[in-house]
Amino acid sequence: MSTSSAAAGLDALPGAVTTVPVALGSRSYDIHIGEGLIGRTGDLIKPLLRRPRTAIVTDENVARHHLEPLRDSLAGAGIASDTIVLAPGEATKSFADLARLCDWLLGTGIERGDCIVALGGGVIGDLAGFAAAVVLRGIGFVQIPTTLLAQVDSSVGGKTGINSSLGKNLIGAFHQPLCVIADTAALATLAPRELAAGYAEVAKYGLIGDAAFFAWLEDNAARLFAGDREALTYAINVSCQAKARVVAADETEAGARALLNLGHTFGHALEAAAGFGEKLLHGEAVAVGMAMAFRFSERTDVCRAGAAAEVSGHLASVGLPAVPRDLAFDLPGPEQMLALMRKDKKARDGRLTLILARDIGEAFIAPDVADSHVLDFLREELRR
Numbered sequence: 001m002s003t004s005s006a007a008a009g010l011d012a013l014p015g016a017v018t019t020v021p022v023a024l025g026s027r028s029y030d031i032h033i034g035e036g037l038i039g040r041t042g043d044l045i046k047p048l049l050r051r052p053r054t055a056i057v058t059d060e061n062v063a064r065h066h067l068e069p070l071r072d073s074l075a076g077a078g079i080a081s082d083t084i085v086l087a088p089g090e091a092t093k094s095f096a097d098l099a100r101l102c103d104w105l106l107g108t109g110i111e112r113g114d115c116i117v118a119l120g121g122g123v124i125g126d127l128a129g130f131a132a133a134v135v136l137r138g139i140g141f142v143q144i145p146t147t148l149l150a151q152v153d154s155s156v157g158g159k160t161g162i163n164s165s166l167g168k169n170l171i172g173a174f175h176q177p178l179c180v181i182a183d184t185a186a187l188a189t190l191a192p193r194e195l196a197a198g199y200a201e202v203a204k205y206g207l208i209g210d211a212a213f214f215a216w217l218e219d220n221a222a223r224l225f226a227g228d229r230e231a232l233t234y235a236i237n238v239s240c241q242a243k244a245r246v247v248a249a250d251e252t253e254a255g256a257r258a259l260l261n262l263g264h265t266f267g268h269a270l271e272a273a274a275g276f277g278e279k280l281l282h283g284e285a286v287a288v289g290m291a292m293a294f295r296f297s298e299r300t301d302v303c304r305a306g307a308a309a310e311v312s313g314h315l316a317s318v319g320l321p322a323v324p325r326d327l328a329f330d331l332p333g334p335e336q337m338l339a340l341m342r343k344d345k346k347a348r349d350g351r352l353t354l355i356l357a358r359d360i361g362e363a364f365i366a367p368d369v370a371d372s373h374v375l376d377f378l379r380e381e382l383r384r
């Protein structure tokens with residue numbers, strides 16, 4: 001595990017902080033990972049601010065547990081802050097909330113060169129990041145992700161946005177944060193189901209390109225779910241390094257970044273069928289989708305036999321679904337599922353590109369997968 005205290009303000013602070021750099025030229029930034037970092041935010045972000053004031057965007061659930069320590073930390077560093085507390089949930093990633101947030105930010109007297117703070121899960125990060133991309137044609141923002149999913153995935157990489165009535169995440173911008181502060185202690189207040197959903201994205205990094213990390217997860221998942229600080233920091237660190245590597249190589253998803261979509265084409269189709277809500281969380285859909293991608297890979301003889309069973313066995317061991325028939329909603333039929341997979345915004349010219357695998361840790365991009373193979377597979381998978 002690489003530990004660095006080179007970032008401004010960290011050397012004077014107690015406790016281990018791991019810093020992962022994201023190398024994007026003039027848009028480079030650091031991800032700080034550690035226990036209790038929300039309480040150190042003031043010192044961490046002070047060097048990034050042009051003047052000592054900021055605006056915090058958060059939601060009700062997160063505010064209840066984590067707003068006060070953040071505000072205290074900012075005040076302690078002499079940084080004034082305004083706060084807006086939005087309703088929790090995916091519905092907040094809307095045009096209406098974006099408009100309200102932008103007007104509120106302008107009303108606080110925010111100026112170009114200022115920086116806002118997104119305190120929350122992926123919903124708050126995506127919405128606040130998009131507002132930062134468009135208010136005054138772009139202001140700075142800092143991500144303080146408070147869900148495991150946001151710490152290992154959505155806060156890193158600069159994709160921001162909201163949902164359209166025609167689909168999820170269809171309106172947005174690439175806008176990189178000035179820094180990411182991942183406080184492992186924040187995860188203690190997260191619902192266990194949300195923690196497990198975020199874990200699916202952690203496992204994804206092992207499955208895509210790091211068999212040794214997947215093996216470590218098989219041995220250490222229980223520690224992680226028990227809130228073990230070292231295990232959490234290590235898993236978040238490895239995940240962020242993996243995402244940072246891919247993003248640095250392909251910032252706007254022209255090529256290799258697509259590997260991060262392992263499990264997502266199957267998963268998004270299931271999420272759509274479930275209505276993008278409580279019935280099936282994104283990470284749960286990704287878990288089933290990754291297991292399906294491995295089964296499809298084995299079935300089409302590109303993957304080592306036995307890998308798919310190992311993947312689904314591990315996901316099931318942490319309480320994640322791995323087969324569609326375990327899901328508690330009406331499954332789509334094979335043709336309907338294929339149509340939903342096509343609607344995925346990663347589809348090009350209507351052709352299906354899937355992320356498949358040769359083994360655990362060896363995912364690859366398979367462009368132009370034949371419909372007939374997918375349909376045969378879906379007929380089997382979607383049978384109750």
Ligand SMILES: NC(=O)c1ccc[n+]([C@@H]2O[C@H](COP(=O)([O-])OP(=O)(O)OC[C@H]3O[C@@H](n4cnc5c(N)ncnc54)[C@H](O)[C@@H]3O)[C@@H](O)[C@H]2O)c1
Pocket residue numbers: 059060061062065088089090093120121122123124126146147149150153154155156157158159160168169186187188189190191194282
């Ligand atoms: N930008 C990207 O690259 C990217 C990547 C993946 C996902 N996403 C987006 O992220 C969103 C999902 O993010 P999410 O899973 O973090 O969901 P979320 O932001 O809705 O958070 C899940 C729930 O947990 C609550 N919560 C958050 N932190 C908490 C804490 N520490 N304690 C108690 N409750 C807490 C929230 O209020 C919410 O009810 C989706 O909109 C998805 O599209 C974006």
Ligand SMILES: [Zn+2]
Pocket residue numbers: 153201264282286
């Ligand atoms: Zn995802």
